[in-house]
Amino acid sequence: MQQIRDNITKAILSLIDHKFRSFLTILGIIFGTASVIAMISIGEGTKKQAIAKYQDLGVSNIIIRDKDMTDAELQTVRMKFSKGLSVEDAKVISDVVPGVVSVSPQSEMKMEAKVGDRSAKASVIGVTPNIVSILNYRTAKGDFLTTDQYDRQLKVCVLGASIARELFSYDEPVGKSVKVEDQWFEVIGVMQPKALFTETVGELASRDLNNDIYIPLSTFNKRIPKVNPFTSDVKQLTVKLGNSEQLLPAAVVVRSLLNRRHFNNDDFSIIVPYELMKQEEKETRIYNLLLLSIAAISLVVGGIGIMNIMLASVLERTQEIGIRRAVGGKKKHIMSQFVTEAVVLSVAGGIIGVILGVTLSLVISWTTAVQTTITLYSILMAFSFSVIVGITFGYLPAKQAANLRPIESIRHE
Amino acid sequence: MLIDIQNLVKDYQMDSVDVAALRGINLQVQKNEFVAIMGPSGSGKSTLMNILGCLDNPTSGVYRFNNTDVTGLNDDELSDIRNKHIGFIFQSFNLLKRMSALENVELPLMYAGIDKAKRMAMSKQALEKVGLADRMKHRPSELSGGQRQRVAIARALVNNPGMILADEPTGALDTTSSMEIMDVFKQLHTEGNTIIVITHEREIAACCKRIILIRDGLITSDTPNLN
Ligand SMILES: Nc1ncnc2c1ncn2[C@@H]1O[C@H](COP(=O)(O)OP(=O)(O)OP(=O)(O)O)[C@@H](O)[C@H]1O
Ligand SMILES: [Mg+2]
Numbered sequence: 001m002q003q004i005r006d007n008i009t010k011a012i013l014s015l016i017d018h019k020f021r022s023f024l025t026i027l028g029i030i031f032g033t034a035s036v037i038a039m040i041s042i043g044e045g046t047k048k049q050a051i052a053k054y055q056d057l058g059v060s061n062i063i064i065r066d067k068d069m070t071d072a073e074l075q076t077v078r079m080k081f082s083k084g085l086s087v088e089d090a091k092v093i094s095d096v097v098p099g100v101v102s103v104s105p106q107s108e109m110k111m112e113a114k115v116g117d118r119s120a121k122a123s124v125i126g127v128t129p130n131i132v133s134i135l136n137y138r139t140a141k142g143d144f145l146t147t148d149q150y151d152r153q154l155k156v157c158v159l160g161a162s163i164a165r166e167l168f169s170y171d172e173p174v175g176k177s178v179k180v181e182d183q184w185f186e187v188i189g190v191m192q193p194k195a196l197f198t199e200t201v202g203e204l205a206s207r208d209l210n211n212d213i214y215i216p217l218s219t220f221n222k223r224i225p226k227v228n229p230f231t232s233d234v235k236q237l238t239v240k241l242g243n244s245e246q247l248l249p250a251a252v253v254v255r256s257l258l259n260r261r262h263f264n265n266d267d268f269s270i271i272v273p274y275e276l277m278k279q280e281e282k283e284t285r286i287y288n289l290l291l292l293s294i295a296a297i298s299l300v301v302g303g304i305g306i307m308n309i310m311l312a313s314v315l316e317r318t319q320e321i322g323i324r325r326a327v328g329g330k331k332k333h334i335m336s337q338f339v340t341e342a343v344v345l346s347v348a349g350g351i352i353g354v355i356l357g358v359t360l361s362l363v364i365s366w367t368t369a370v371q372t373t374i375t376l377y378s379i380l381m382a383f384s385f386s387v388i389v390g391i392t393f394g395y396l397p398a399k400q401a402a403n404l405r406p407i408e409s410i411r412h413e
Numbered sequence: 414m415l416i417d418i419q420n421l422v423k424d425y426q427m428d429s430v431d432v433a434a435l436r437g438i439n440l441q442v443q444k445n446e447f448v449a450i451m452g453p454s455g456s457g458k459s460t461l462m463n464i465l466g467c468l469d470n471p472t473s474g475v476y477r478f479n480n481t482d483v484t485g486l487n488d489d490e491l492s493d494i495r496n497k498h499i500g501f502i503f504q505s506f507n508l509l510k511r512m513s514a515l516e517n518v519e520l521p522l523m524y525a526g527i528d529k530a531k532r533m534a535m536s537k538q539a540l541e542k543v544g545l546a547d548r549m550k551h552r553p554s555e556l557s558g559g560q561r562q563r564v565a566i567a568r569a570l571v572n573n574p575g576m577i578l579a580d581e582p583t584g585a586l587d588t589t590s591s592m593e594i595m596d597v598f599k600q601l602h603t604e605g606n607t608i609i610v611i612t613h614e615r616e617i618a619a620c621c622k623r624i625i626l627i628r629d630g631l632i633t634s635d636t637p638n639l640n
Contacts, residue, residue, distance in 0.1 A: 003526070006523065006529075013511075014511070017511055319507070322507075323508075323509060324520065324524075325492070325495075326466075326468060326495060326501055326507070327496065327520050327521040327524065327568065328492050328493065328495045328521050328525065329524045330488070330489050330492040330493075331489070331492075332489075333524055406468050406469075407463050407468040410468075410503070410507060
């Protein structure tokens with residue numbers, strides 16, 4: 001114990017004596033450690049972002065979308081007897097498919113919304129009140145649509161966070177009215193902000209959910225005229241299952257059910273966000289592994305840097321080693337002296353590297369669109385890896401120092 | 414008997430040519446002797462001394478130190494003998510540049526596994542003995558040649574080895590410093606230590622009780638010094 005403490009003190013003093021050289025030696029370790037942490041933080045952040053995106057879509061949901069079609073295609077499909085996606089489809093799925101907890105149909109239309117002289121393009125979405133539990137919708141102010149309002153086909157609406165800000169600035173929207181095209185809707189609530197999903201998920205086009213205006217589907221069907229008489233009644237069905245294991249079997253049943261009901265017209269698509277999420281996780285895992293191995297290589301290069309300078313230092317200190325041997329130092333003493341130096345170096349490099357890596361991750365988070373998540377395991381991993389590298393590459397020079405012959409090393413100038 | 418050497422031979426390999434440095438040395442030294450080794454340059458004095466100090470191995474022959482055959486010992490056992498029973502002094506002092514006098518003297522004690530407090534006390538005592546009580550914190554570069562050699566002596570005797578081997582300890586010193594060093598050796602001798610000194614100088618050899626002459630790797634004369 002005493003011996004180890006002496007060794008460490010000695011190593012630190014010797015390294016301080018060569019400040020600049022010591023710093024150069026550990027530069028590689030510093031950058032290696034820092035890049036491992038930064039890489040893992042970026043990887044974790046990206047993963048978290050991706051998961052948030054899918055969680056907004058529901059990890060135990062199946063989404064069925066009415067396909068976007070040209071007027072001509074639409075006409076053909078109707079002539080082949082398909083009515084397109086409908087509220088009856090929702091009912092049948094809810095009744096027939098095993099594992100279904102609830103189904104929410106919705107219609108959509110891009111429209112101009114106005115308040116006073118402010119106006120903005122919004123996605124008006126007709127929904128059923130049970131969408132709240134299916135997609136985990138939460139209001140920041142006021143309430144979501146109720147069954148009563150749905151049944152009475154009231155002209156009420158809930159605004160997405162961004163559209164509310166755009167139309168009302170800092171005024172209180174709840175209780176006021178919004179004019180959508182030529183109809184007035186009373187605002188009963190404002191949604192909490194949602195994760196942007198800027199990329200297309202499966203066949204789900206990217207859109208900003210914060211720009212949505214939710215109204216009862218019943219009101220939508222009654223008040224908002226179709227642009228094309230052939231357009232399906234419903235744009236989307238969101239099907240909630242009891243758990244994610246039931247997703248794939250349910251998706252198969254839903255597909256065959258709808259194929260039959262739509263006379264094999266292939267006018268809908270089925271999206272299983274959970275499967276897409278797993279897919280993406282797999283892809284990012286490979287990508288992360290690649291980034292991590294690059295960082296690890298830089299750590300090893302840092303280790304070679306340590307070995308290089310340690311070898312030079314052994315050469316430079318040959319006479320010192322000889323003197324230590326002459327007064328009774330054993331091979332193991334010389335060995336541990338040099339290994340301790342390598343360890344102190346790499347621990348110092350590791351600590352500075354951790355600080356740098358954490359700082360780097362935070363700076364990336366603040367200054368770029370890339371989200372980073374600093375995890376304890378990445379810090380521990382990077383740090384212990386840097387120490388292992390230091391010991392491994394410090395071993396060879398130490399061995400060489402220990403094996404010098406005493407009398408020859410004393411004479412060495 | 415402290416040292417018993419029989420027919421000791423040391424060859425150096427130089428570019429596949431064997432150079433015979435020692436060609437059959439026989440030598441016995443008792444405890445508390447004070448021996449000078451003299452001889453021309455290249456005659457093998459240092460070679461013999463390094464073997465005596467367990468810093469080097471002979472090519473053949475027997476070396477018994479304290480009645481143990483040293484040639485059969487492994488590296489760790491030899492290190493232990495150097496640490497506990499031999500104090501070695503070199504012409505070029507061989508102090509560690511980046512350490513203070515005190516730390517230099519502590520070095521053998523550290524390898525002996527003695528704790529810090531005791532090390533400090535023993536080292537201070539050794540430095541006081543060689544008259545350097547007021548120079549303990551100085552680094553070698555801040556000391557004169559004579560002072561450096563006295564630090565080296567303190568280092569050699571700090572672990573109470575009983576035997577001091579000095580290879581031209583005064584070779585780099587002026588006459589005054591040389592005599593100061595020899596006074597220290599005389600003192601150590603009266604305290605019961607065995608001392609072997611290599612020297613080229615008559616005045617130094619005159620301080621010793623026995624003078625050995627070496628020429629071409631052989632002992633050519635071995636006489637007591639009576640004055
Ligand atoms: N490491 C070595 N390799 C090869 N030859 C050596 C080595 N060391 C000494 N020798 C040779 O061995 C012989 C004896 O050398 P040694 O150093 O013992 O002489 P010395 O009596 O101490 O001389 P000096 O008075 O100059 O110190 C010399 O011929 C020398 O060249
Ligand atoms: Mg010599």
